[in-house]
Amino acid sequence: MTAIDSDIAHDMVRWRRDLHAHPELAFCEHRTADLVAKELEEAGLVVTRGLGKTGIVATLVSGEGPAIALRADMDALPVHEANTFGHASTTQGTMHACGHDGHTSILLGAAKALARDPQLRGTVHFVFQPAEENEGGGRAMVNDGLFDRFPVQAVYGMHNWPGLPAGQFAINHGPMMAALDTFEICITGRGSHAAMPERGIDPFISVAQITLALQTIPSRTLSAMDAAVVSVTQIHGGDAWNVIPDAVTIRGTARCFDPMIQDRIEAAIRSIVRGIVDSNGATASVEYTRRYPPTVNTHSETDRAIAAARLVAGESGVQIGCRPSMASEDFAFMLQSKPGAYIWLGADGTSPSAALHNPHYDFNDETLVIGASYWVALARQELPRG
Ligand SMILES: [Zn+2]
Ligand SMILES: [Zn+2]
Structure with a gap:
């Protein structure tokens, strides 16, 4: 497993629970975007706000080299949370029932970890998109010139997946989501x-x-x-x-x-x-x-995602050729513009995760370091070492 410093691992849990307690609906992710921007500016990244209304691109440049984009989604759902734990939603009728609180924290942790790596050569654009649920925030960012302003060779996405054990990944060459x-x-x-x-x-x-x-x-x-x-x-x-x-x-x-x-x-x-x-x-x-549109991975970028996931989860921890989901994902709009790959991160802990969009769902914090390690491994693999 790629090492994530313990202070970052600790912060990821803190951010994740804070975001879970303060969910924001599509295109209203102002507090979430403030948190992301503040943390990444402190880490020395160049932060651009307002793409697709509340979207953020944070850029890490380490000299000459390839450029890739890593994407997380930030929005919550109009679901009334049934959980009663300490970090349950404080906003009536709004809940992080799809784990985008976890995705945001994972990408934030990876950005902080990569900002500490002096050996990267190239550019990573960390894309924090709004409004994945129903409203097409991914399309809004692409239409706002995401890849014109931040050109990349490839874009990568990740979603937590109940039904798949924590510590495992699943991916397909081709269709992932309908x-x-x-x-x-x-x-x-x-x-x-x-x-x-x-x-x-x-x-x-x-x-x-x-x-x-x-x-x-x-x-x-x-x-x-x-x-x-x-x-x-x-x-x-x-x-x-x-x-x-x-x-x-x-x-x-x-x-x-x-x-x-x-x-x-x-x-x-x-x-x-x-x-x-x-x-x-x-x-x-x-x-x-x-x-x-359907979310369809491109072949060579899927191979790259598999290689990075294997560095984290081992050969047997990466299911290849998984059955695609009939659910949908607006990362599809980014894949229409750039080659790339979307991977599932196992979410089941000692007990199975509640289903996505269920009022009892909570992102599995055990998977934060695994997810961030995947992003770090992928960036290190794609950006040649100095
Ligand atoms: Zn969802
Ligand atoms: Zn989701």
Whole structure:
């Protein structure tokens, strides 16, 4: 394991718990960014603030050499924390339920450790991004000129992963996380008395048929070899026991790993909706939005990430060719701009970690040093020794 000085290891736990107690939602990470900027300025890094609103790039330059970017996310979730320990959230309804408090502390610790290394030759840009959850802070930073202002050969990301033991890593050459698309289908019929539906056009009939028919997209429109999921997650309509409303809205999400499959899912949703509402005499509008692209690692950077992870976890501690997740990640936007690799850091301790986004979740502090050691090993590997 790459050594992390004990004062930094101690500070990482302190920062992590402090951030956990003070979670901030997407694009509101002001206190978090203040903490990151203060610590890194003290360590002698050049800190640039305000990329993608609350994002930070902290730059460590050690002479001539390659440049890489290492990225962490800073935002919390609108989840009401169920934990009661000392560092539980002090902000009602907001919680670090995805471990971004841990990711921020890990990258902060790695930056401090690398700032003490006189032998690096090159540049490391430490990217602290806002708004990973839903709002695309990674895209906001890229659109704000992240890689024009801070050119790099490659960008690397990491996420803690419940279900994988602490001390292990998992990675794939290729897809790691799915694309995130959303859809909203507004079905309009003609409202009527619930006792006399023949006098109207009941939108709920179309809602029920569409909800079921959407499941034929993964099972019958796409090949069994094409991983995809289509989920209806909201149905809104109606206010009374005895009134059939004019209109009902269906919302949901689709996930897959291939832009061509995204196109086929969108086309299939439109065709199913059109056919069903036509047959029922209703009308519908469909809004299909591509929110996050798939997170796809590039081959050679994956090899580099594996080599660095093996320095920390050993040959057997790095799972290669892991099954990708149908969840999504806005690091995808950085991988659309630069080659790079995204790795999972095992999160399970003596007892399994609660799931990500669960109100009982807490980042496993045992993994802070392991995560920081990976960043340090990767930077040392990529930046030739002086
Ligand atoms: Zn999350
Ligand atoms: Zn996350």
